[in-house]
Each structure stands twice: as C-alpha cells, then as structure tokens.
Amino acid sequence: MSDNHQNEGVPFGRDGDSAGKGPIIPKSPSEALRPERVPQPPKRSRRARSQLVIFLNFIMTLTVAVCIIAVAGFYYIMSAYQNPGPLANNANFVVRSGAGLAEIATSLERNGVVSDARVFRYVTATYLDEDDTLKAGEYEIKAGASMRDVMDLLKSGKSILYAVSFPEGLTVAQMFKRLADDPVLEGDLPADLPKEGTLRPDTYKFSRGTKRVEIINQMAAAQEQLVEQIWEKRDADLPIKTRDEFITLASIVEKETGKDDERAHVASVFINRLAKGMRLQSDPTIIYGLFGGEGKPADRPIYQSDLQKQTPYNTYVIKGLPPGPVSNPGRAALEAVANPWRTKDLYFVADGSGGHAFAATLDEHNANVQRWRKLEAEQAAARDAAADGKPPAAPPVAD
Template sequence: MSDMRGDNFGSDADVLSARLVSANRTAPKSPSEALQPESVPPPPQRSRAVRHPLVVFMNFMLTIVIVTGVVLGGGLIVGKMQFERDGALDQERTIPVQRGEGLSEIAATLQREGAISSKWLFIAGVWLNQQQNALKAGEYLIPAHASMSEIMDAMVEGKSIVYAVTIPEGLTSKQIVDRLLADEVLVGEITEIPEEGTLLPARYDFTRGDTRQNILARMQRERDRLLTDVWARRASDLPLQNINELVVLASIVEKETALADERSQVAAVFINRLRLNMRLQTDPTVIYGLFGGAGKPSDYVLTRADLEKETPYNTYRIDGLPPGPIANPGAASLEAVANPSRTRDLFFVADGSGGHAFAETYEEHLRNVARWREFNAAQRADQAAAEAAEAEALPDPDAPLALSPEEEPAQ
C-alpha cells in the first residue's frame, strides 16, 4: 500500500509540472506568423495632473528663472571683477566733480577722462553698493591704475584736493573781499562787503567749486562763535559797555602790534586810558578815518597835520572809542582785550626792535620817545651812508666805455 501511494504521489507531481511548463511555453508559430512584426506595447499613460497647462507653464517659468539666475550670477561675478580690477589710467589725473552733478554725469566725466572703461559698469557698481547718493563734489586726484571701486570710495569719503585761503589778522573787510575775489579756485560773486570787524581772520580750507560767499559766511560764523566765548570769559572790571566795544578795541590792538606777547600789554594801556577818560591817541584810527576800508597806500607817510584832521575815527580828536572797528581782529587780540595785563602803563612807543617800550608816566614815556628818535636817526644815517656807498660804486654814466686791448687804436 505504501509503495502504491508513493508512486501515485510522484506521478501526480510530474503531471502538475508538465502542465505548468505547457502553460508557460508559447505556442509554436507557423512560418507565416513568424515573419510578421511583433506589436509594440503602448507607452504608459501620463497622469492628467502632469499634462495640465498650468503645470506646463510653471515648469517653463521655473526653467526661465534658473537660466536667468545663472546668467545674472555670472554677470555679477564678472562685473564685480571688472569693477575692482586695476584701471587703465596710466598716470594720475585731476578730475573735477561739480556740485549738483548726478551719478550719470559723474560717470560720463570719469569715462571721458579715461579714469574708467565703462560708464554703465561704474553706475551699476555704485548702485549695487548703494552709494548713488553719497558721491561728493570736489576735485579728485585719481591715482594711476585706480579701480572703479577705489574711485567710488574716494568720492564717497570726499577725499578731494583741499585748497586753503589764509586771511591775516588786521585786514579790513574790503581787503578780505579783495583777497577772496583774487582766488582763482573759488567761484561766485560777493554781493556786499561785510561790516568791519564781523569776520574772523584764519586759514580756511575748501575744495574746488566752493563759493566766495560761503567762505565769508564761515568767517562770520567762526567770529560769532569765538566772540561769544571770549565775552563770556572776560574780566569783570572792563570799562566796556557791550560786546561790540570789545571788538572795536581789539581791532585797534590788532593794528598796533603784531607781537603775540605784546597784545595784552597794549590792550592794558588802552583799558587804563579808558578808565581815566584819557584819549586813546592811536595812529591806526587816524589812518582808518582818512582811507577807510581801502587801507593806507604803502607809500603814504602819516603827518602831524593828519593827526589834527576831524574824522569820527581820529582818537586824537575824539574821546573814548571810535564808532566802529577799524579792522578784523584775530582771536589773540580779542582774548587780550577781554583779559588784559594787570599794569598801570599809559604810554608805549616803538623801541626799534619790532616791539614797544611801555611807560606808566609821561616823563618815562618821553625818555622812551627820545631813545626811539635816536635809533631812528641812526637808522636813517646808516641808510644814507649805504646809499652813498652804492652810488660811488656805480660807474660814471658820462665816462667813456673802457676798451679792450684789441679795440684800442694803434699808436
């Protein structure tokens, strides 16, 4: 029995295997069927979502954005390299940037002068650095081979060529205006001459294109600022009624001495005279009364008759201070009047060394005057002797010309 069951089981397995092989085996084709091409299976169907027009449009736009980004990124990298690379300028050059010029005008000027290779690249670089409103007017010295980036930085920082006008102490307002008008770098007209004593002499820096009127305005502001400070620190016992009188007296001190260590002594003499109601009797006020803001001609010699002339400024003829300043005093003279030396001097006269000899009494003053006259006479004598010696050294214009041996006539 067992053998028979085993045989039947094996037989059934073989039958099942044979059926599976038969099911998987392709049926044999006839010769004509073998020659026919096999059919290609149809492609897989795309989903309706993929074929939607909106999806197609979004894919197209994404492609454009990516391509544009790549192009712009590459352009920015190349542009940045060009903006920062050395320029083609072979030697340094001065290039002016006028007030009121915009970025396009500045770039055009730089390209015309050869400082940059491309106007539009410079404009783009300035915009990308957000400096389009920070470029300053002025005159710039562009170094050789300066990059566009370096030029932009120089204009943003205002590193332009700086000029200066120096106004000496003691000039009148008209003389100051004349100096400003003679400056060839400053521009513009001056509408009117400022009042005497309202300008502060000093050095004033400026750049090309700055106006003369602007320099005057700066001088007035600086004078007001300084004067307010000096007046606030003045000595409490000054015989001055107001701040304007301080300026008037400071202008007189300025014209009387150019020595820094003498200003407070000269100021003390005038302060002491005002306390005693003595006339100031100072020559610079006489000169201003005669010539005004134009100043004394260089060849004019003040005479005793001039001291007697009636003018509002002649302190030999009027009491107290003149009606206004006779010049524009500097800071040192304003300080000297606000805080003069504590002396009892009432007189001073030149001592021949560039300074003055001071005296408390008239008798002492007369001795100082006598010494000055002796010194002055000696100076004139020495000058006359020098001129005479020089005249003797000159050839006689009526004498015949000396002949060289070759030119002498034969005997």
C-alpha cells in the same frame, strides 16, 4: 431530460459570461496559471517623438548657454570693475555739484579714468545704499586705480582741500579782496560788506566748487562764537560795557602791535586812558578814518596834519572809542582786552626792536620818544650810506 439541463456545466465564455462568443475550450491548469497578455497602448508616431525630443534638447541647450553667458558676463564685469584701470599717471577729477551717476560715469570714461562707463555705472549702483552718493568735489585719482577704488574715493568725499588765509588785523574790504582773488573759490561776493570786526581771521580749508559766500558765513559764525566765548570770561572791572566796544578796542590793539607777549600790555594802556577820560591817540584810527577799509598805501606816511583831521575815527580829536572797529581782531587781541595787564602805563612808543617802550608818565614817554627818534635817524643814515656805498657816520656823542 429537458433542454434546461442539457447545458448545465458547460461554460459559455472564458469569463463565465453567457454573452461570450460561442463555446470556449477549457484551459489546462498550466494555461490557467499563465498570465494573460495585456494589450499594448497605441504607439506614438516616430515623427511626433522626434519633434518633442528636439524641442526639449533646444530648451536645455539654450538654458545652459544662457547660464554660461551670464557667468562669463558677470566674471568679465566684476573683473573689469576690480582690475587696475587705464590711468597712467595721477590725475585730478572734478565731480560737479548735483551731478548724477550717469554723468559722473561718462565723464570718468571721457577723461581716461575708467575703461567702461556702463560697467562703472551699473556696478556702482549696486554698491551704493539709499543714503550713499558720490560726493561733489575735486579728487586725486591714483594711477591704475580700479573702478572700485574710484567709487570708494568719490563715495568717501575725501576731496582735495585748498586753503585761504586771513591774517589778524585785516579789514573786511581786504578780506573780500583775498576771496575775490582766489582762483578756486566760486560765486560772487555779497554787494554789501559785513560790519567791520565781524569776520574771524584764520585759515579756511575748502574743496573745489565751494562758494565765496560759504567762506564768509564760516568766518562770521566763527567770530561770533569766539567773541561770545571770550566776552563771558572778561575782567569784571573793564570800563567797556558792550560787545561792540569790546571788539572795537580789540581791533585797535590788533593794529598797534603784532607781538603776542605785549598785546595785554598795550591793552592796559588804552584801558587806563579810557578810565581817566584821556584820548586814545592811536595811529590806526587815524588811518581808518582817512582811508577806510582799503587801508593806507604803503608809501604814504602819516603827516602831522593828519593828526588834526576831523573824522569820526580820529582818536587824536575825539574822546573815547571810535564808532566801530578798525580791523578784524584775532583771538590774542580779544583775550588781551578781556583780561589786560594791570599797569599804570599811559603811553607807549616803538623801541626799534619790533616792540614798544611803555611809560606811566609823560616825562618818561618823552624820553622814550627821543630815543626812538635818535634810533630812526641812525637807521635812516645807515640806509642812505648803504645806498651811496659809503660807511655810516659815527653816532653823535650824548651830552
């Protein structure tokens, strides 16, 4: 038998690989079915494993701590923003025009309105939309108001309102004096006075920080709108052709009477006089011609000589209307001139009750004047007697 057949059937390796390391002893059936041991991967050192665990634990601890701090900080900030504030009593707070959120927050803390300017600033910034602002003005902050309450109030613009009033019949100069004397309004008055009759008498509300020029602009716009509205509804038969004449006559009516129920009657007298070419003979025009917009001193009477003084406004001398208004008329006077009563009266004189007695003829008027003079004399005698402590004398018996 050749050498090639001597090795048949003899395995050279456990895997049948002829490159095995020598002859391998055959396995029993039970050994062949037993799973072979898989080699273990190389073990990591104990030191390397400990450093990784420590690092991961540190990261996790740090993350948890940051979350806890963030939640606690958010809770503190929101509590501070919503809890009652430190203000013990109601107080006024002024937001300057043009002030930013940082300035407002600092000022609130400095005035004891909020406890922490940074909290107010940053939380308020998150509440405000792009178009929202904290508006300028003076605000009344309630005691104990929270930062949220303060933010809502300043955002609303519901500031404290002040008022300045101008009665009907004031001149522009007198209105300017009231504006100048108001302690809340700000800014200078215009160097040039507006034209007489162009400012509307009324009460104007404003917040702290409002400029005096703003009130003047409101008055001018309001008067222009009012005049236009009433002029459009005027009586078509008026002997008045322009708005300037309309305002001028209304200013005279305004100064002649303060009673609403007789303004249209007074207007009818002047309308009748204009229609007949008679002089208006109005005392307010004499006063304006002599003293201008400053007005007559309270203790200065109108003298008989004043009736003949040559001024452009003296309607005892000139015919027709004066060159301009003598005051700023209100709505009632404007409406009275636009739609006067239809009467034949040409005269009126005070009747002693705050109103006037009207007459269509000179004789009737002279009788009314005599009654008024008699009443004046009686009132003067009563005042003198009261000053002397004596009873007033009995009135003379009429013939």
